[in-house]
Amino acid sequence: xxxxRGTDGSLLSSLPWTLGALAISVAPHLPYLPIWxxxxxxxxxxxxxxxxxxxxxxxxxxxxxxxxxACFLGVLATYSTISGVGPGSALLxxxxxxxxxxxxxxxxxxxxxxxxxxLVMSSLLREQYLWSLPYMIVSTIVIITAxxxxxxxxxxxxxxxxxxxxxxxxxxxPLAAAMWIFFPRLAVPFWAVPMDTxxxxxxxxxxxxxGDVSKLSMSNAVAFxxxxxxxxxxxxxxxxxxxxxxxxxxxxWSMNDPYEGPRIHEKVSGQGDPIGYQITLEPxxxxxxxALDMPWSWSLxxxxxxxxxxxxxxxxxxxxxxxxxxSYLDYRTDVxxxxxxxxxxxxxxxxxxxxxxxxxxxxxSAAGSDTAYIEAVLSKFNQEExxxxxxPPPLGSNSVDRFLFDTRRGFCEHYASAFAVMMRAANVPAxxxxxxxxxxxxxxxxHMIVRQSDAHxxxxxxxxxxxxxxxDPTAAVAPERIDYGAGGTxxxxxxxxxxxxxxxxxxxxxxxxxxxxxxxxxxxxxGYGPDTQNRxxxxxxxxxxxxxxxxxxxxxxxxxLIAMLxxxxxxxxxxxxxxPAAVLYxxxxxxxxxxxxxxxxxxxxxRRAIEADALPxxxxxxxxxxxxxxxxxxxxxxxxxxxxxxxxxxG
Amino acid sequence: MxxxxxxxxxxxxLLSSLKVGAATRxxxxxxxxxxxxxxxxxxxxxxVYILPTGVGIVFGIMTFAMLLGSMNYNNNLSFVLTFILVxxxxxxxxxxxxxxxxxxxxxxGTAPVFAGQTMRYCIAxxxxxxxARRGIRLYREGLQSDIHDLQPGESKVFxxxxxxxxxxxxxxxxxxxxxxxxxxxxxxxxxxxMDIEGLVFxxxxxxxxxxxxxxxxxxxxxxxxxxxxxxxxxxxxxxxxSPRHVAWKAFARSGQLLSKQFAGADTSSxxxxxxxxxxxxxxxxxxxxxxxxxxxxxxxxxxxxRLPGAEFVPAHGETHRRACLEALALxxxxxx
Numbered sequence: 001x002x003x004x005r006g007t008d009g010s011l012l013s014s015l016p017w018t019l020g021a022l023a024i025s026v027a028p029h030l031p032y033l034p035i036w037x038x039x040x041x042x043x044x045x046x047x048x049x050x051x052x053x054x055x056x057x058x059x060x061x062x063x064x065x066x067x068x069x070a071c072f073l074g075v076l077a078t079y080s081t082i083s084g085v086g087p088g089s090a091l092l093x094x095x096x097x098x099x100x101x102x103x104x105x106x107x108x109x110x111x112x113x114x115x116x117x118x119l120v121m122s123s124l125l126r127e128q129y130l131w132s133l134p135y136m137i138v139s140t141i142v143i144i145t146a147x148x149x150x151x152x153x154x155x156x157x158x159x160x161x162x163x164x165x166x167x168x169x170x171x172x173x174p175l176a177a178a179m180w181i182f183f184p185r186l187a188v189p190f191w192a193v194p195m196d197t198x199x200x201x202x203x204x205x206x207x208x209x210x211g212d213v214s215k216l217s218m219s220n221a222v223a224f225x226x227x228x229x230x231x232x233x234x235x236x237x238x239x240x241x242x243x244x245x246x247x248x249x250x251x252x253w254s255m256n257d258p259y260e261g262p263r264i265h266e267k268v269s270g271q272g273d274p275i276g277y278q279i280t281l282e283p284x285x286x287x288x289x290x291a292l293d294m295p296w297s298w299s300l301x302x303x304x305x306x307x308x309x310x311x312x313x314x315x316x317x318x319x320x321x322x323x324x325x326x327s328y329l330d331y332r333t334d335v336x337x338x339x340x341x342x343x344x345x346x347x348x349x350x351x352x353x354x355x356x357x358x359x360x361x362x363x364x365s366a367a368g369s370d371t372a373y374i375e376a377v378l379s380k381f382n383q384e385e386x387x388x389x390x391x392p393p394p395l396g397s398n399s400v401d402r403f404l405f406d407t408r409r410g411f412c413e414h415y416a417s418a419f420a421v422m423m424r425a426a427n428v429p430a431x432x433x434x435x436x437x438x439x440x441x442x443x444x445x446x447h448m449i450v451r452q453s454d455a456h457x458x459x460x461x462x463x464x465x466x467x468x469x470x471x472d473p474t475a476a477v478a479p480e481r482i483d484y485g486a487g488g489t490x491x492x493x494x495x496x497x498x499x500x501x502x503x504x505x506x507x508x509x510x511x512x513x514x515x516x517x518x519x520x521x522x523x524x525x526x527g528y529g530p531d532t533q534n535r536x537x538x539x540x541x542x543x544x545x546x547x548x549x550x551x552x553x554x555x556x557x558x559x560x561l562i563a564m565l566x567x568x569x570x571x572x573x574x575x576x577x578x579x580p581a582a583v584l585y586x587x588x589x590x591x592x593x594x595x596x597x598x599x600x601x602x603x604x605x606x607r608r609a610i611e612a613d614a615l616p617x618x619x620x621x622x623x624x625x626x627x628x629x630x631x632x633x634x635x636x637x638x639x640x641x642x643x644x645x646x647x648x649x650x651g
Numbered sequence: 652m653x654x655x656x657x658x659x660x661x662x663x664x665l666l667s668s669l670k671v672g673a674a675t676r677x678x679x680x681x682x683x684x685x686x687x688x689x690x691x692x693x694x695x696x697x698x699v700y701i702l703p704t705g706v707g708i709v710f711g712i713m714t715f716a717m718l719l720g721s722m723n724y725n726n727n728l729s730f731v732l733t734f735i736l737v738x739x740x741x742x743x744x745x746x747x748x749x750x751x752x753x754x755x756x757x758x759x760g761t762a763p764v765f766a767g768q769t770m771r772y773c774i775a776x777x778x779x780x781x782x783a784r785r786g787i788r789l790y791r792e793g794l795q796s797d798i799h800d801l802q803p804g805e806s807k808v809f810x811x812x813x814x815x816x817x818x819x820x821x822x823x824x825x826x827x828x829x830x831x832x833x834x835x836x837x838x839x840x841x842x843x844x845m846d847i848e849g850l851v852f853x854x855x856x857x858x859x860x861x862x863x864x865x866x867x868x869x870x871x872x873x874x875x876x877x878x879x880x881x882x883x884x885x886x887x888x889x890x891x892x893s894p895r896h897v898a899w900k901a902f903a904r905s906g907q908l909l910s911k912q913f914a915g916a917d918t919s920s921x922x923x924x925x926x927x928x929x930x931x932x933x934x935x936x937x938x939x940x941x942x943x944x945x946x947x948x949x950x951x952x953x954x955x956x957r958l959p960g961a962e963f964v965p966a967h968g969e970t971h972r973r974a975c976l977e978a979l980a981l982x983x984x985x986x987x
Contacts, residue, residue, distance in 0.1 A: 110706055114713060121717055124728040132728050140735055147834055151786060153800050172738030179734040186722050528727050562741055569749045576781040
């Protein structure tokens with residue numbers, strides 16, 4: 001407490017770099033941090049710099065303690081927890097701000113730099129993009145330069161520190177690469193990690209209420225990428241099964257409680273050729289696993305198929321994952337349906353959507369059979385004035401009635417919901433499947449991209465003697481949606497806005513190229529897990545890779561690289577090549593039998609040698625003169641030649 | 652050591668005393684291993700030692716925590732960050748050691764001081780390599796020189812300040828050269844045992860008795876100290892100065908009372924005799940004699956020094972002063 005609080009401007013050369021390192025490490029967190037923390041951070045940084053510049057005093061310890069307590073409570077109030085990436089990085093930012101208020105010596109900046117390293121790391125834990133690696137390298141360089149600035153002497157410029165930092169990073173790079181490749185990856189984490197669930201994700205939610213304000217994702221973000229082993233299925237077969245909704249409350253469709261709904265697993269049998277593929281799923285923070293309808297087997301651990309053939313992982317998918325799967329496009333489900341299950345799939349609230357229920361009963365009796373009835377409903381959608389639009393008008397209560405009889409505009413959710421209600425009202429078991437439909441082939445990467453805008457809802461009806469049968473009512477309204485997909489819509493508007501089609505095409509191709517790079521990046525760098533590592537080790541020629549072999553290889557490689565590094569440093573710090581004149585002169589002093597003193601000039605040595613009568617005076621003088629000319633005169637060869645001659649002339 | 656560890660907690664009492672004991676043994680071992688060094692010594696790799704600093708240990712713990720985190724999240728980019736930092740650690744270790752290897756140290760002398768003053772040993776450090784050496788400093792238990800960078804081919808004199816307490820030769824049995832470059836993660840150092848000595852004069856007594864009266868060189872009578880032949884200069888008037896010597900003209904000009912001083916052919920001298928001092932303690936006597944020598948040297952008078960077994964006839968000047976002080980410094984030290 002008795003420590004002086006004044007600043008003396010001694011940090012002026014290192015503080016800007018430390019602040020820069022902190023700023024660059026906080027930057028990726030800014031969208032997630034509460035505004036007061038960002039404001040506090042930048043406020044403290046600017047204030048600290050001005051304090052140093054004007055040599056003001058730092059705040060008292062009481063003020064800082066009070067501020068620290070307030071900030072901690074603030075974080076607790078904002079997040080209601082302090083574990084996890086979100087609150088953790090908020091706390092780090094707060095710690096950095098508070099530490100700035102008491103940074104007085106060069107050494108205090110160590111703490112700040114360590115905090116910025118942790119901030120960079122937590123931003124990598126939060127999200128990983130193509131630019132994450134360049135970002136990380138740039139911030140590492142800034143942090144390293146700040147680190148060197150801290151202990152640099154007054155005469156050293158920032159550029160020198162930067163170059164030294166860059167050189168050391170370059171030395172460290174091969175070591176880091178060797179460790180990264182060979183360090184054995186774990187298949188399962190040691191302990192469960194809390195992830196942010198607060199951040200919004202586009203994607204599929206586990207319920208749908210057509211008629212609420214339209215919130216259909218127009219996002220062009222990638223949902224997942226697929227690489228097929230052999231043939232790529234036709235567009236009309238690209239149904240990516242996700243979750244199944246079986247409960248309707250008159251307005252909202254939702255999943256059934258697993259202990260309440262039909263629990264008997266429906267058996268599936270595939271026909272025709274199975275299709276093998278690999279999916280790289282972007283994080284959804286939901287447990288659903290998507291696969292081509294109908295999935296048969298999958299490589300993901302802790303992933304189970306529900307009673308309605310929906311795949312779910314034991315934990316939410318909070319990281320990009322890759323899995324292999326096999327599907328049958330042509331499949332049959334079990335023919336039997338218990339009476340409990342049958343009534344479950346026929347249930348709609350009494351009295352809701354009365355007009356629809358009446359219409360359904362009337363059409364069903366007119367059709368005669370379930371199949372004919374289904375066709376009648378589909379042709380009603382197809383032939384009557386129904387429109388496919390992504391911006392439908394909102395619907396009031398009895399949303400299905402409003403949609404079917406009044407607005408007649410909607411997208412897949414509206415049609416799937418209306419169709420399912422029509423079926424259930426006529427006692428045909430029906431349910432809704434949520435997933436994706438479509439997918440665009442990336443010609444550069446050879447893979448298929450399924451985007452959030454491909455999200456889709458369709459129906460399954462249960463037919464006597466056939467089992468569950470997929471019906472897509474949206475196809476009856478907008479067949480092109482199914483045949484060509486919704487992909488690329490984002491760029492069409494842009495092209496039209498400029499009255500051109502070329503830019504949109506170019507942009508689209510550019511985005512495909514970027515996507516191809518991204519896919520490879522995801523597969524090989526971000527997705528370098530136990531499987532990829534094993535494959536890579538085998539490709540390198542390691543038999544039966546296991547963690548011991550990899551660890552030993554890594555240690556050996558690191559030791560080898562360190563040995564190389566040490567040789568490099570020895571060369572770097574070796575004395576410069578000897579001046580030939582100096583070598584000749586040395587031979588002369590040896591012949592004279594006298595040792596030149598430290599700092600003794602050639603002239604003085606000559607005087608001493610003459611006094612000692614070591615060699616003939618004339619020889620000493622001519623050697624000394626020639627040495628002088630060769631060393632300090634104009635750089636010409638003749639002086640050196642004279643010196644060589646004079647020295648070799650000595651007996 | 653605590654300054655290296657700051658701002659991280661330094662080890663508590665027991666640990667630090669263990670450390671001190673270990674360090675002493677290590678130094679002794681190093682001296683035995685290396686032997687005494689010549690006045691010009693070049694550092695070879697085998698005598699440059701290296702250990703992590705407190706910051707380095709914290710850094711190690713931090714990278715280990717980051718490794719665990721990366722493994723747990725199975726996050727490949729944070730693996731990259733972690734391994735870059737580990738690599739930086741390895742590089743830093745080698746760079747730190749290389750920053751010292753090949754430097755040449757030469758003892759460049761020291762100036763004598765009075766006991767209680769700081770002895771400044773000058774040691775020239777030369778960088779013969781083609782790369783700059785950064786953040787070099789010399790040290791001796793608890794004492795440090797300034798930090799300097801050495802450009803390729805450059806030679807700089809490092810001053811190692813050592814406080815003195817006793818008169819006589821004090822030898823710098825051992826000193827070190829060290830560096831924390833580049834990241835202060837490692838602390839690299841070398842011990843040198845050069846035969847370096849500096850002379851310490853006795854501490855001048857603060858309150859010395861009046862020096863013995865001056866004896867006029869010509870004639871046998873005792874006389875006022877000042878001869879009155881040649882005008883030598885003016886000095887501030889002191890009580891007891893004869894009014895005849897006051898410079899009245901100067902007083903009229905400046906209003907200041909000044910006395911004329913004369914350097915007489917009638918030179919006088921003082922004898923400072925060890926046996927005449929009425930104090931028992933040897934060191935106190937030497938202190939008083941030192942004070943008298945210093946004070947007499949400031950006046951223009953000759954003085955002589957008589958020690959048991961040594962005599963310096965009255966004289967003046969730097970050589971005489973140095974000879975007297977040296978004799979006082981080394982008085983009876985050889986018999987100890």
